[in-house]
Each structure stands twice: as C-alpha cells, then as structure tokens.
C-alpha cells in the first residue's frame with residue numbers, strides 16, 4: 236500500500252526523537268499532499284509553534300498535539316502506555332509545568348544511567364549525550380551512540396549497547412526508574428485540563444499488556460476519548476498484521492464509545508515509517524474536526 240493519507244495524526248520532530256525539524260516535517264508533508272498534520276512529540280510541545288507557523292505558509296493545517304509516556308501500573312495492566320493529546324493549548328500553564336517536571340526527571344534519569352556506565356569503566360561524557368539530544372530530551376539511543384563513539388572496541392552496534400547495559404533486563408543493566416512520571420489517568424486529565432482530547436496511541440504495540448480489551452475499557456472509564464485505530468502495523472519494528480488489527484481496534488473503539496484516529500508515527504530518518512502511510516480519510520477527519528471543534 237503506497238498511498239499517502241491526507242491526514243496524518245502522529246509524527247515526531249527533533250523536539251523528541253524525530254530527525255526532521257518542525258519546518259522540514261511540514262514542508263515534506265505539504266510536498267506529499269498531506270493537508271492536516273499533528274505534531275506529537277514525546278512529552279513536549281516545543282515544536283508545535285514552529286510547525287504551525289510553517290503550516291500556515293504552506294497550507295498544511297497543524298493540529299497542536301503531544302504524546303505522553305506513562306509509568307507502569309502493573310495492578311491495572313497499564314504497561315508502556317502512550318497517550319496522545321490532540322487540540323491542546325501548548326501554552327497551558329499546568330501542561331507546561333508538568334512537562335517541565337517530566338522532562339527534568341527524564342534528563343536526571345539518563346544522567347544517572349550514564350554515571351552507572353562509568354562504574355563499568357566506560358567513558359561516556361554526559362555533556363556529549365545532552366548535546367546530541369539537541370532540542371529534544373536525551374534518550375537511551377543518544378547514550379548508546381556516544382558510548383560507541385568513545386568506546387568503539389566494546390560495542391558492535393546500538394543494539395549491542397542495549398543488550399549489554401541499557402535494556403532493563405541486560406546482565407549489567409544500568410537502568411534506573413524515573414523519579415516522576417505520569418500515570419495513565421494523570422495523562423488523560425492533564426490533556427483535558429489543557430483543552431485537548433486523549434487518545435490511546437498504537438494499541439497494537441503493547442506486547443506487555445496482558446488483556447488489551449480490559450485495559451482499554453479501564454482507560455475509557457478514566458476518561459479516554461479516542462483510539463488510534465489506523466497505524467502502519469506490519470512495517471518496520473512494529474510487527475502485527477494491519478488487516479487483522481485495524482478492524483479489531485475499530486470494533487474496540489466503537490464498543491467503548493471512543494473516536495478513531497490514525498497516523499504514521501513518522502520519525503524522519505530514524506525509522507522506516509513513511510509520512511502519511513497511515514492516517515485518516517478526509518471525511519473521517521471532517522467528522523472528527525466537527526465533533527471536537529478543531
């Protein structure tokens with residue numbers, strides 16, 4: 236399937252783990268015929284204003300958005316859950332304050348991980364990791380890249396750094412928990428407080444969740460508004476069979492009274508997901524837009 240959808244509601248920029256700046260992203264979207272784009276950076280809205288300004292010039296409507304990571308809640312079967320927020324006010328003070336806390340805690344977590352690598356005799360300069368992340372928040376791939384640069388004899392690849400040290404289940408794991416992160420209900424409430432709608436991202440990738448249907452039901456009870464039904468399953472590392480999963484999730488959305496969204500999860504050069512490869516048809520967007528005042 237090589238077509239491009241006119242509406243792509245999940246994309247990432249250099250303000251999280253994407254490789255395109257907001258301006259580059261919008262110009263690529265315009266060039267491939269996308270008319271509505273949501274910039275959904277992880278735990279940050281820093282790219283939204285630039286994307287909207289670029290969109291206004293090139294005729295791409297940019298919906299302000301975010302993708303919030305949440306902490307694991309084993310007792311609720313909420314593991315690695317990502318909650319998308321659409322139509323938020325990026326300048327909302329509660330949102331800004333909470334994101335600042337989330338980001339400080341992520342940076343602090345990564346610095347503690349780097350320091351633990353030093354305990355294993357690896358030279359990984361903290362500042363290089365922060366510089367590599369640039370506008371975005373440092374992540375484990377940044378740590379891995381700097382670890383390879385400074386210790387080429389110890390690692391064969393990024394995966395190798397994860398296998399030896401960075402994965403939570405690595406033998407010499409340096410993983411540490413974050414001091415602050417949001418629960419699913421907090422994420423939903425934060426999005427609502429900022430005037431947005433909360434949508435469960437890519438329901439087909441939560442391989443650690445035992446019973447997805449029950450988990451979605453509990454999220455719906457907690458105020459979830461939508462489900463990201465359309466997603467490029469079967470491509471890259473995301474596994475799954477789109478022909479099986481998409482109808483199943485469309486059914487789930489209907490059952491729990493959730494609206495359906497869709498997006499490519501495009502990250503630029505760091506993943507194979509193609510901009511616009513998944514998304515909404517124009518009439519689906521029109522319905523969503525009218526229902527939500529976007």
Ligand SMILES: [Zn+2]
Pocket residue numbers: 302317436437
């Ligand atoms: Zn995600």
